Amino acid sequence: MFNAIVSAGTLGTALDSVSVLVEECKIHLNDDGIAIRAVDPANVGMVDLTLSEAAFESYEADGGVIGVNLSRLQDIAGMAGSDDLVHLELDEETRKLHISIDGLEYTLALIDPDSIRQEPDIPDLDLPATIVLEGRDVDRAVTAADMVSDHIALGVNEDAEQFYVDAEGDTDDVHFELDRDDLIDLTVGPAHSLYSLDYLKDMNKAIPSDAEVTLDLGEEFPVKFHFDIAEAEGSVTFMLAPRIQSD
Amino acid sequence: MFNAIVSAGTLGTALDSVSVLVEECKIHLNDDGIAIRAVDPANVGMVDLTLSEAAFESYEADGGVIGVNLSRLQDIAGMAGSDDLVHLELDEETRKLHISIDGLEYTLALIDPDSIRQEPDIPDLDLPATIVLEGRDVDRAVTAADMVSDHIALGVNEDAEQFYVDAEGDTDDVHFELDRDDLIDLTVGPAHSLYSLDYLKDMNKAIPSDAEVTLDLGEEFPVKFHFDIAEAEGSVTFMLAPRIQSD
Amino acid sequence: MFNAIVSAGTLGTALDSVSVLVEECKIHLNDDGIAIRAVDPANVGMVDLTLSEAAFESYEADGGVIGVNLSRLQDIAGMAGSDDLVHLELDEETRKLHISIDGLEYTLALIDPDSIRQEPDIPDLDLPATIVLEGRDVDRAVTAADMVSDHIALGVNEDAEQFYVDAEGDTDDVHFELDRDDLIDLTVGPAHSLYSLDYLKDMNKAIPSDAEVTLDLGEEFPVKFHFDIAEAEGSVTFMLAPRIQSD
Incomplete structure (x- = not known):
């Protein structure tokens, strides 16, 4: 289950930081917010992103994982003004994400998470x-x-x-x-x-x-x-x- | 006879709505304003534009028709600020349009109207x-x-x-x-x-x-x-x- | 010897007027300011630029000549805000120009002035x-x-x-x-x-x-x-x- 409302500006900022490294990613829909980890194809650059429940206007999730095409999602968020609210709702049955922005509804086909490059372990380095x-x-x-x-x-x-x-x-x-x-x-x-x-x-x-x-x-x-x-x-x-x- | 003064902004807006469909068009220089009708080469999209005498700072015409290259005319209007006045005067003899913008005079060769695709009849549909x-x-x-x-x-x-x-x-x-x-x-x-x-x-x-x-x-x-x-x-x-x- | 401080805006304006004609030029580091003369490869257009000591925040020079790549120097000046100060200092020994902008130091390799097209004589015409x-x-x-x-x-x-x-x-x-x-x-x-x-x-x-x-x-x-x-x-x-x- 995933049903959340977030400002287009916040959503865009979050997606931008991941899309500089990868084109597709898994989004963890945790009960306290979303989390993304990704590594580029050459295993040189990694990103670890969290966006807590408090960054959303409203947030409900229970721990699923979805796979998304980042540029597609960025384009959708980019159609809204940065203060406009984006409503995201997962249809578990069809595995599609319904995205509503002020009357406009976009149905986004999700990507099978298993087809996306495995998430990296971010090493816990103690750097001096x-x-x-x-x-x-x-x-x-x-x-x-x-x-x-x-x-x-x-x-x-x-x-x-x-x-x-x-x-x-x-x-x-x-x-x-x-x-x-x-x-x-x-x-x-x-x-x-x-x-x-x-x-x-x-x-x-x-x-x-x-x-x-x-x-x-x-x-x-x-x-x-x-x-x-x-x-x-x-x-x-x-x-x-x-x-x-x-x- | 055609002798008119119009703001560059108004002229530009009018031309833009026609140039999205065609590159050349006929302009009817009616005594109460100008009128343009055009259809794209595939006969799928049509435009019907009128700009009444009252949209001009001054306007004199007696019913002729001229053929123009739209992008050329747009470029000329685009050189002026949107509030600048554009003076248009037809030289009947040479079939050229004299365009003056604050001291700058542009002599535009017209296109033979007979060489331009025929104007469409806009069907009078009664849509529900x-x-x-x-x-x-x-x-x-x-x-x-x-x-x-x-x-x-x-x-x-x-x-x-x-x-x-x-x-x-x-x-x-x-x-x-x-x-x-x-x-x-x-x-x-x-x-x-x-x-x-x-x-x-x-x-x-x-x-x-x-x-x-x-x-x-x-x-x-x-x-x-x-x-x-x-x-x-x-x-x-x-x-x-x-x-x-x-x- | 050359040691000068100038605003990025002033430096940029000066370089722009020369770079429209040539890619490389000699800069004369006179004791009262810098001077550049250049002619394009076809000998059709010439530029004669002077920027007096008073245009600089501080200026010390004793008459040398350096050869520079203009677009490289423009890129460096372009990184600064137009009011930021650019510090230029010639290292006579290495023939490099040290350029500092607010903590950032750029070491620019100079070009042998003898390898740059000869400076033109600007004819002293008495035009009517x-x-x-x-x-x-x-x-x-x-x-x-x-x-x-x-x-x-x-x-x-x-x-x-x-x-x-x-x-x-x-x-x-x-x-x-x-x-x-x-x-x-x-x-x-x-x-x-x-x-x-x-x-x-x-x-x-x-x-x-x-x-x-x-x-x-x-x-x-x-x-x-x-x-x-x-x-x-x-x-x-x-x-x-x-x-x-x-x-």
Whole structure:
């Protein structure tokens, strides 16, 4: 059973953070909210999303799982104004999702969850460094690095107490440093890893520029990006595997 | 003889409603305003436009007919701000239209009217159902239907006193219902017909979202969309032939 | 030695006016400001730009020359908000330009100035007619002429004391006249020349619509467009060679 009402803006934000990695996903319709976990086909980037019951105008569910085409669902949500309410109701018998927006009813065929790539286990890493910064600074770093290279190093300078970003191109380089004053918070620790910009650019698209982003970082370890959505009634964690250092 | 001044906004709106169906058209320069009738090459969609003398800042004409390339004329009108005045003057001798916009003079070669597809007779149908709704609701219905199908059913549920829109795709469906409260007006009658979305999408582009649109509908009959332009000093009627029901 | 701070907006405006003609250029780092001269590969259009020391927040230089890739430098400046400050510092040893924008450091490899096309001598022509007009009128003339032709005639009607623009297409013509009242200033003299619209369209892109543009014109002579940038602390002169009259 699933019967919920949510603002189009909240639904869209949630879907955006998953659709940067995969085209189809399973949505867990838990009794306290929805949950999505997905990994891209290359097993490099993962996303773990929750949107609690409190993010909805009304919410009833009892633990089922549905498979959806994300871009189709995004298109439907995109037809509504961001404050418009979207009513979602699962027809258990036909396995279709009925979506109503102000008189308009859309019947969405669901995808067999078993045909969707298996959900990843998000490893519970204990990473030594934690950086809390604004979404706009992630955007600046990624945009600048993308001008010179296809990979990016993220790290912490323990002595200077700085978070740094490095990108080395064939002729040009980008270096970005944020110290305690520029950051919301910093836990110093040994951290330096290289990541693919292709993935970071996609993840960056889903990070609001005014979000408070928590970054967990280590030495040649995956990076975790965590931020809240839906006025903290939902949360997104991206995890990105490191590239092998080439130098 | 033709010598008229009109705002670029009014001229542009009038041209837009014709250019969604045809690239060239005849313009009748009547003594009480201009009139355009046109049908698309497949004889499926028709437009009937009038723009009365009162929609112009000044207007003099004596019944001639000119042939024009619509996109060219739209480009010229588009160079002006929407409140800028466009001065149109026909040179009978050279068969060119002189267009002046604030010091800029454009000399437009006309097309021989005899070389343009013949104007259609707009059939005077007595359709049983009439729906009056806002342009934005036409847009919602067309946009949603286009997500799942290439055709759309428009009809009236006589018992429930509702106007409805149905689109059936291979896997997904769209259904849209508007009852008396959602509509500006409704005359109930037997009505259900299928139409091509390609045409409806084009016509929809020319319907202002705040226009009051009158829809005349029957059973497997053409639909008529009627709305006013230029502060009711002009009017547009689209007529669209039905598709054969496939089911 | 070169060490300067300038707003991203001012830097961007200066670069834009050169990049419409060439991809790479030499920048002279004079002690009173920077200067760029460049000519397009076909030797048809030239640009002469100066940005004085006063246009910078701080400025130190001693007469060197650097070679830069303009689009790369524009991309970097474009990452900043237009009021953000850009810090430029030349590393003489590595021949790289260090560019800092609010914590972000970009190391730009310079191009060997000797590998860049030689700078043109801007001929010191004494042209008989001078027209001073708003940038937006240049834009209107160029946009309208482009609808009908690939070349444009600029001239002065000495008797009527008018500046005129003519473009003749295969079927349509554009004529634009501005008399003393429409112009900021006019010095009448014999002037009529034909120019390539391809070049004028590019130059037009770099002319702000609210700029006061001075045009020097003669009979089958190059035209000069002159306007100030950076609150008159910089100036741009475009020169465009005439096309041979075809009629």
